Amino acid sequence: MADRTTSPPPVGPGNDPAPSPGAAGGLLASFEYLDSTVEAIHELRKAGFKGLKAYMPYPEHHIEEAMGYGESPVRVWALVGGLTGAATGFGFTIFTSMDWPLITGGKPMVSIPAYVVIAFELTILFGALATVIGLFINSRIPQLKAEAIYDPEFMGGRFGIFVPASGGEAAEARRILQRHEPARLTDGRDTEVARG
Helix, strand or coil: CCCCCCCCCCCCCCCCCCCCCCCCCCEEEEECCHHHHHHHHHHHHHCCCCCCEEECCCCCHHHHHHHCCCCCCHHHHHHHHHHHHHHHHHHHHHHHHHHCCCCCCCCCCCCHHHHHHHHHHHHHHHHHHHHHHHHHHHCCCCCCCCCCCCCHHHHHCCEEEEECCCCHHHHHHHHHHHHCCCCEEEECCCCEEEEC
């Protein structure tokens, strides 16, 4: 009599086993043509798939628009860092002048034009540091957990889409992707599903 606890579950549409811990669960499609990639992204988003990840051999604004990417939030980090630096520069120099008053030639203790240099330097410093921090946070670096699978052929001229899905969602995503004739379609376990 066969031991049912050790036999693997059936594999097929609707019976996708859960990905192993650390493996990304979903489908990875590789496309040769930009228009097929953009159409597939539009259809996947229209079908309600979330968390799509696009791979490009070079920056391509058609894919960015299809993915719904907005303006980069890093600019807000730079602005906040710059304003914080300017306020810190002026605040530090004004506080220092008030705390240790050196009256020179009858001039006022707080002389803003003399403090512009320090404020400017701290604006640049804080703005640059905030930009780097914002870049790392918004890019999710370091990425401690694998969220998507990757194929090295994306560096060689192919476009790719990763769709995080399992079970019935994966079957629906597979149907949508196959309608757009991917050059290659693999699942989250790197098992090839279809090749064009």
